[in-house]
Amino acid sequence: MENIDKIFRFVEESGFSFNPDILEAGLINILGLIAIVVSVGKDLIGSILEERETTIGQSIQDAENRLNEAQKRLTEAQKQMIQLSVIINDIKNDTLATKKNMLKVDANEAKMDLKFRFERALLAFKSKERQIFFEIKEQITSLVLTRTVSRVKETFAKEKPTAKLINNTIRTLELPS
Amino acid sequence: MEITNSQKIHKEILDLEINISQKYIDNLIDTITNDFEDRKTLALNNLEESVQSLCEDINMKLSI
Numbered sequence: 232m233e234n235i236d237k238i239f240r241f242v243e244e245s246g247f248s249f250n251p252d253i254l255e256a257g258l259i260n261i262l263g264l265i266a267i268v269v270s271v272g273k274d275l276i277g278s279i280l281e282e283r284e285t286t287i288g289q290s291i292q293d294a295e296n297r298l299n300e301a302q303k304r305l306t307e308a309q310k311q312m313i314q315l316s317v318i319i320n321d322i323k324n325d326t327l328a329t330k331k332n333m334l335k336v337d338a339n340e341a342k343m344d345l346k347f348r349f350e351r352a353l354l355a356f357k358s359k360e361r362q363i364f365f366e367i368k369e370q371i372t373s374l375v376l377t378r379t380v381s382r383v384k385e386t387f388a389k390e391k392p393t394a395k396l397i398n399n400t401i402r403t404l405e406l407p408s
Numbered sequence: 409m410e411i412t413n414s415q416k417i418h419k420e421i422l423d424l425e426i427n428i429s430q431k432y433i434d435n436l437i438d439t440i441t442n443d444f445e446d447r448k449t450l451a452l453n454n455l456e457e458s459v460q461s462l463c464e465d466i467n468m469k470l471s472i
Contacts, residue, residue: 341422
């Protein structure tokens with residue numbers, strides 16, 4: 232209402248009057264309308280723009296604050312990441328060392344097992360060698376004894392009296408070789 | 409977890425290697441035993457000369 236009063240006051244003060252000829256008064260009307268709108272809306276638009284400017288400034292400030300906060304958080308996160316990297320590296324190194332030790336223990340156990348198996352195989356090999364040696368030796372002894380006994384039996388059967396033969400043999404055995 | 413898995417895999421590999429080695433040892437012993445048996449048979453088949461020599465020695469000692 233106050234604005235409408237202002238408009239009419241402005242029209243009266245400026246010496247404007249209503250022109251009913253539309254074609255003649257079109258441009259003037261439009262210009263007048265613009266002038267009226269600018270004059271009347273100046274405060275309103277000004278206040279809106281000020282408010283808008285304040286809002287935008289506030290938003291920019293908020294955005295800057297948020298940016299700063301985000302940068303702080305980023306810095307903290309980077310620090311934490313570095314610390315975590317150090318911790319992870321430590322854990323990795325410890326894990327690697329533990330793994331190496333455990334693998335070494337397993338490898339040593341396997342070596343001992345293998346050594347034991349080779350020793351057992353060697354013993355089996357030596358035992359077999361000894362067994363075969365004794366078998367051959369026994370076979371030789373058996374053959375020699377069999378032949379000798381046979382020969383002795385033949386000799387004893389041929390020569391009589393046997394006492395003479397036995398005495399001769401004992402004498403021969405007593406002589407130094 | 410990683411260590412356990414790694415140890416398990418390593419142990420399996422070692423067991424595999426030991427089994428392979430055991431098979432190699434078994435084959436080696438079989439080969440050596442067969443070789444021994446062959447040599448024993450050969451030696452037993454060629455004892456005549458040694459037996460004869462020993463018999464002659466004994467006979468000479470006994471003068472028969």
